[in-house]
Amino acid sequence: MLFNEGKIGNINLKNRLVMLPTVTNLAQDGFVTNREIEYYNRRSKDVSLVIVGASYVNIFGKFFKNQLGIDSDEKIDGLKKLANIIHQNGAKAGIQLAMHNPKFKPADFSREEVQGFIEDFAKAAVRAKKAGFDMVELHFAHGWFVNQFLSPDVNKRADEYGRSFEGRAKFALEILRKVKTYVPDLAVICRINADDFTGGGFNIEESVEFAKMLEANGANGFDLSAGVGSTSEYHISPMSVEDMPLLNLVKRIKNNVGIPVIAANKLGFAENWEQILQDNAADFIGIARGLIGDPDCVVKLKKGNGNDIRYCIHCNQACIAYILKGLPVSCMINPEVGREKEFEVKTDHPLDIAVIGGGPAGMAAAVYLAKKGHRVELFEKSNKLGGQLNIAKIPPHKGEIGRVVEYLERELRKNNIAVHLNRNVTVEEIKNMPFDKVVIAAGSVPRKINGDMDIVSYQAFDVLSGDLPEDTGIIVIGGGLTGLETAELLAEKGKSVTVLEAKDEVGDGVFPMVRKLLLNRLKKLNVSIITKATINHISDKKLSYNVDEIEKVIEFDDIVIAIGNNPNKTFNELKGNDKYSFIGDCNVMATAVEAIRDGADLSLKL
Structure with missing residues (x-):
C-alpha cells in the first residue's frame, strides 16, 4: 500500500510517503538559500509530498537562528524556487506555517494582538500560494505558540480565547477559518498533538474533540504528533523509546475523523510502515529524521533495496541538537546533509591513500575518499571494525548505534575498499608505506585515575x-x-x-x-x-x-x-608532515557525530 496513490484535500499524491517538516537552519535572514534548495532537491524525488519546515509567519514568532520565514512578500521569490524544485522532482509542495516565542504566554496578549496573529497566518498562506505551494500545514503542536493556547496548564486567559476547552481552541479555529477564507483552493492540514504528556496539559480526549472541530471548520488532513518542549521525547523520540510510541493515539484520532491522517515519529522499518497502512491506523507515513539520514530511502524501497536503507538511529545528536544550538541540520550517519553539492565533486588526481584505524572516523574517511575517486586501503589493529561504536551500542537502549557500523561496513564493500584487520601498524611501518597520503584515525585511550588504590579497578x-x-x-x-x-x-x-x-x-x-x-x-x-x-x-x-x-x-x-578518554598519541611524531592527516579522537576528542563528520570532511580537502 505504500506506493498506492492517495489524496489530501484537492491534491492527488503518487504514494503514501510524506516528508515531514523539520527546521534546517539553512536559511539566511529568513530567506531561502541555495543550500536550502539543494537540501530539498536531494529529498523530494520519490516522496509524494514535501512539507517544508516551520516557517515563521511574523518576526515575533521566529525561534531558530536561521529559520525560514514566510512573513513578508520579499521572501516569495525564494520560496517559489523551493516549490519549483520540489515540483520538478515529481512531488507536491507544502509548507508549515508557524510561530513560537516561549518568552511569552497566551495571557500576555490583548485580544487585538491575538487577532493580528491570526491575520499573520492567513497572509502567510497567501504568500505560500503565490510561491506555488499546493498545501500549507498549520503548526498547532509541540508547545509552540498555538499549542500553548490549547493547553489548560498554560492558557490562563479570562476572555473568549481561554476559560473553557472551546475558548482554548478558538485561536486555532480562527486561524484555520481565516486561511480557508483567504486561500479557499489551497489544501490545509493541521499538525496537532495527540497528547501533550504534561499531566495537566492538552490530552488525547481533548485532541479527539479538537480534531473533529478542525475537520468541521475545513481542515483537509492531520499530521499527528505529541509532546511539548519538556516532553519532546514524544515527538522526536530517542532510541530509548520503543518504536511507534504514538500509534495507538493516532488510531484513536483517525477513528473519529473522516479526513486523512499522517502518522509520525519513530515508525520503525518499512515493513512496519506497510502494516500501519494495512491496519488502517493511518493514511500516510510521515518521515522526518529518516530522510535526513537517507534521502534515498524511498527509492531504495521502491526498487526492492530496502535492506540498504540507512535507517535513522534516533540519536538526535546532529539533527535536533545541532538545530537547537543554531547550527545547520546534520546527521551522524549522513554528514553530507545541507552540503550535498560539496560532496558531489570528484578528484582529477586520484591518490593512493592508507587509513590507519577502523573506528567511525577512519571508516568514514575511507568511504568518502573512495567516493571522491581515490584508491584507499584501511588498516585496523583489532579483528573487527567500528572502534568504540562497538562499545557504545552495548548499554541498555543503545542497540541502534550498531547500525552505524553496519552501514559504514556496507559502504566500504560498495566502494571496493581493501580492509586489513588484525594489523597493528607501527610508526616505522607507516613511514615506509608506499602511499601518497596516510590518514591517522587511531582513536583514544581511557584516562586513568590519579592517586593510589590497593585494588585493581x-x-x-x-x-x-x-x-x-x-x-x-x-x-x-x-x-x-x-x-x-x-x-x-x-x-x-x-x-x-x-x-x-x-x-x-x-x-x-x-x-x-x-x-x-x-x-x-x-x-x-x-x-x-x-x-x-x-x-x-x-x-x-x-x-x-x-x-x-x-x-x-x-x-x-x-x-x-x-x-573519559584521551587522544591516542602513538603516532604523534608524524604530526607536522603534510603526508599525514590526523582525524577523530586521536586529534581532538569529540562525539561519534564529529568523528564521522571529520572523516567525511577530509575528503573535501584531499
Whole structure:
C-alpha cells in the first residue's frame, strides 16, 4: 500500500510517503538559500509530498537562528524556487506555517494582538500560494505558540480565547477559518498533538474533540504528533523509546475523523510502515529524521533495496541538537546533509591513500575518499571494525548505534575498499608505506585515575565489553554519559551502584532529553548519584571523598573508572608532515557525530 496513490484535500499524491517538516537552519535572514534548495532537491524525488519546515509567519514568532520565514512578500521569490524544485522532482509542495516565542504566554496578549496573529497566518498562506505551494500545514503542536493556547496548564486567559476547552481552541479555529477564507483552493492540514504528556496539559480526549472541530471548520488532513518542549521525547523520540510510541493515539484520532491522517515519529522499518497502512491506523507515513539520514530511502524501497536503507538511529545528536544550538541540520550517519553539492565533486588526481584505524572516523574517511575517486586501503589493529561504536551500542537502549557500523561496513564493500584487520601498524611501518597520503584515525585511550588504590579497578570500556565485576557493591567514578550508561548496565545486572562525579551535576554535555530519560531510569534502578565529590583515597575497600569540604566514606566491592578518554598519541611524531592527516579522537576528542563528520570532511580537502 505504500506506493498506492492517495489524496489530501484537492491534491492527488503518487504514494503514501510524506516528508515531514523539520527546521534546517539553512536559511539566511529568513530567506531561502541555495543550500536550502539543494537540501530539498536531494529529498523530494520519490516522496509524494514535501512539507517544508516551520516557517515563521511574523518576526515575533521566529525561534531558530536561521529559520525560514514566510512573513513578508520579499521572501516569495525564494520560496517559489523551493516549490519549483520540489515540483520538478515529481512531488507536491507544502509548507508549515508557524510561530513560537516561549518568552511569552497566551495571557500576555490583548485580544487585538491575538487577532493580528491570526491575520499573520492567513497572509502567510497567501504568500505560500503565490510561491506555488499546493498545501500549507498549520503548526498547532509541540508547545509552540498555538499549542500553548490549547493547553489548560498554560492558557490562563479570562476572555473568549481561554476559560473553557472551546475558548482554548478558538485561536486555532480562527486561524484555520481565516486561511480557508483567504486561500479557499489551497489544501490545509493541521499538525496537532495527540497528547501533550504534561499531566495537566492538552490530552488525547481533548485532541479527539479538537480534531473533529478542525475537520468541521475545513481542515483537509492531520499530521499527528505529541509532546511539548519538556516532553519532546514524544515527538522526536530517542532510541530509548520503543518504536511507534504514538500509534495507538493516532488510531484513536483517525477513528473519529473522516479526513486523512499522517502518522509520525519513530515508525520503525518499512515493513512496519506497510502494516500501519494495512491496519488502517493511518493514511500516510510521515518521515522526518529518516530522510535526513537517507534521502534515498524511498527509492531504495521502491526498487526492492530496502535492506540498504540507512535507517535513522534516533540519536538526535546532529539533527535536533545541532538545530537547537543554531547550527545547520546534520546527521551522524549522513554528514553530507545541507552540503550535498560539496560532496558531489570528484578528484582529477586520484591518490593512493592508507587509513590507519577502523573506528567511525577512519571508516568514514575511507568511504568518502573512495567516493571522491581515490584508491584507499584501511588498516585496523583489532579483528573487527567500528572502534568504540562497538562499545557504545552495548548499554541498555543503545542497540541502534550498531547500525552505524553496519552501514559504514556496507559502504566500504560498495566502494571496493581493501580492509586489513588484525594489523597493528607501527610508526616505522607507516613511514615506509608506499602511499601518497596516510590518514591517522587511531582513536583514544581511557584516562586513568590519579592517586593510589590497593585494588585493581575496572575500566568502563572493559565492563561494557562484558568483563563484569563479580561482587555486588560497585562504585562508578565518573558521571558522564559513559559512566551513567555503565551504571545502568550494572544495575540491570543486579548490582548495587553508586556514581561519584566531581562536577555539580552528572551528564554534562548530554542532550537534555537523553539525560532526563537516563536519569529517570537510574532512579528506578536505585542507583545512587553523588555530585561535587572529590576523592581523597581508596584503601581496604573503602573510598574517602569530600563533598563541600566534608569527608565521607563509602564501602565497596569493586570500582569502575569512567572518567573519559584521551587522544591516542602513538603516532604523534608524524604530526607536522603534510603526508599525514590526523582525524577523530586521536586529534581532538569529540562525539561519534564529529568523528564521522571529520572523516567525511577530509575528503573535501584531499
